[in-house]
Amino acid sequence: MRFKILGPLEILGDDGPAPVSSPRVRALAAVLLLEGRRRVKTEALIDMLWDTPPPSAPANLRTYVTALRRVLRRSGPGEGSPLTTLRGSAPGQSSSYLLSVPPEDVDVTDFQRLAALGAAEMRQGRTGRAVTLLGAALRHWRGAAGEDVSGSRSLTSRLEALNEQRMGVREQFIAARIACGESGAVVRELRDVVAAHPLRERGWQYLVTALYLTGDVSSALDAYRQAEATFRGELGIDISPELQRLHLAILRRDEPLSSVDPTRRADSAFPPQTGAVLDRVRGSLPRTTPGPIGELS
Template sequence: MEISFALLGTVQATVDGADLTLDVAMLRAVLAALLLAGGQRLTSNRLSQALWAAPPRSAASNLRTYLARVRAALRAVSPGLAGRLVTVPDGGGYLLTLAPGELDARVFGDLARRGQAHLLAGEHAVAAALLHDALALWRGPAGQDIAVTGTLRQQLTDLDEQRVIATEDYVEARLALGATSGLLPEIRALVLEHPLRDRPWEQLMRALYRAGDPAGALDAYQSARRRFSDALGIEPSRRLQHLQGAILRRDDVLIARPALP
């Protein structure tokens, strides 16, 4: 039996090609919280906090109803799959057992960590391949089809942050392998999406310089400076300031220095 669970986009579950039907957003949120627990016990209190910033009085009964419906949906796809969702006796909570490779968020995290390790070791081709595979797992923002106000929201936000870091690492690996002009649209898109992150600006400046456009690299620095000043009232980081100075001096050694995490 081939089972896959997905959080990197909409919340999905598939068994031998058959999709789990959870047509209510709160049921998908419950499944997401159980998946993110990583096979560890999730108490009723923690599950309530995952779903609601201020759990309603009916939270306990609501949870029992939600979990029963999730278990029924699992059983509808495969009777054996329902046994994965375990109720721990004596109010101990709930857990959903997972096998290695079944959850896309876990697979992504493993690939991204390995990719970053190879990047830090200077093994850029291996890093780029691993990070490409990691990013290919994403179909949109994590848990994009659920809306909750509890701790689950922050967990999903943290997953999205990991995606941004992996994207920056992937760009860095490709820059180290010699990509320049072809990467510029991708880096510009990253800067537009995350204008207050140093690393994309640094990568944009380096890519422009290496593409033979030092004036464009200096213009990018001034754009970053305006962004940081307008939004935060601060100057760019020392790393960006040092990179600007290196571009003015045409210090190719310093400019080639990678923008590592």
């Protein structure tokens, strides 16, 4: 079986997608998949499914567990189900639930694994390999995380955290492509990024960088001014010193445009003599790598 949550929830069996019609059952499956083979207590599941749990919540949860087991049995090989109930070891202690599926069969787990590997390659300067890994990570996405899942605000927050991870990986992917000499190829995507997320400064930084490295200095400076106006107009603050330093680097022509060869192989390291502009790109990468989105107990 394959489990997908990076978009609409999907459970794929040997005969194709298994329908999960109940919104609460979809939410239950989403929570268990996010936990990555960790046991989840009844109380934690109830908190993820309802903002204000009804008195019947424990009984309702058991009904949803039964329904999810039915879907899993129909979709998977054999008669068993990977969803296990773990009874409390002491009287009055609540049960826990565990969805035991191989990590490679869950899209969010494989996304995070590939993203971490890609970020590590980027920090080592192996940008071609980073492009391959980060691109593979992003191909797992089919829409917003759990876009057809309905649960509590806590569950919504965890799904939004995944969307934020996706955006960070997308930015790293673009940075790696710039470093491989693909500046011209990413300009349109970067314009879409800053239009959709105008207050994410890294998108503006990479757009300015890409435009400059294609030789379009005028558009690079215009993009910088747009970023400056956006942050002052929307937030009433100046843009970061990092982006200001990039602006100054462009004004000083720190990066000789003729030294950037856009035909360089994608598996090469940074283009030669890239100087201050690409140093800004590489130095801006997050030092941490994507990991699991929280835990429940």
